[in-house]
Amino acid sequence: MIGKKYQTLGEFIIENQSEFQYSSGELSKLINALRLAAKAVNHEVNKAGLIDIIGAAGDTNIQGEDQQKLDVLANDTFIQTLKNREIVCGIASEEEDDFISINSNDAKHQNKYVVLIDPLDGSSNIDVNVSVGTIFSIYRRVTPIGTPVTLEDFLQPGSEQVAAGYIVYGTSTMLVYTTGHGVNGFTLNPAIGTFYLSHPNMEFPETGNIYSVNEGNYIHFPQGVKDYIKYCQLEEGDRPYTSRYIGSLVSDFHRNMIKGGIYMYPKSSKAANGKLRLLYECNPMAFLAEQANGKATDGFTRIMEIKPTELHERVPFFCGSKKMVEKAEEFMAAAAKK
């Protein structure tokens, strides 16, 4: 992976395009479009606390519409940016009931990629000025180019992903992505609207001392998860670990990748498959985790090997430093045997 000092994301994309055999530049254009949408969403997210003030001033946008909720706005921004550039043949979003087919009846359109997106992850954190994110996942369509996309194009196992990434709108705004050649992070300089390579070749430490889980649900967790949480809290060796849970998957993942840790959203007696969505959240994060020397499973099976059956399917999620995920799996396997 090439990565020069002070390199911008734009320069990086061009320089690394050759990593793709027979690359037509289509994926590069697609990542450029996501970069553009990310900057637009970042601009809106940064103004979140001002929305009522702007509203009070009677401000409306150029089409005369009222201010929208940020997750709807993020959804529209990503979809419109991709549509306008005619760069993908289909989009599926956590915010939409069904997938969107783009120029599906026009044989002239030779686009081969579909994008799946969680436009605003952790949106309940917006009101309290805590980091939120966007997650994206890119696949090559499996049905013939030039025909309308079908559900089959979206229901691919995560192992088929061509690229995946996230944007974290945090104290700094960062875009972190992989095309299967490691993970690189770019920080936005808001003064000039440019992302710079700030975190080349990001990797999860082999192990860590942070566990991230909504412990308020403890009573509803399976026994193996309860046992692992107790293990994290035990005074022994490098334990007890530190508990950190933001409630934005993107932010919790980002911190754990830098510092070393495990993120868990287990199933519970209240939610048979947990909460997180396989296609919009777990698969892209799993691809990033594996590319960053980490691991992602549903407690028993590698996330990226799960064959999806529906667009909005949920799955339990354990992701982070390899040794920590393996330890959690040991506890779950032991409890399952009992």
Ligand code: AHG
């Ligand atoms: P979203 O805002 O896209 O619906 O996702 C929120 C997700 C994830 O980001 C976060 O880790 C988790 O939901 C938090 O859920 P709990 O409040 O149940 O802990």
Ligand code: MN
């Ligand atoms: Mn989400």
Ligand code: MN
């Ligand atoms: Mn969301």
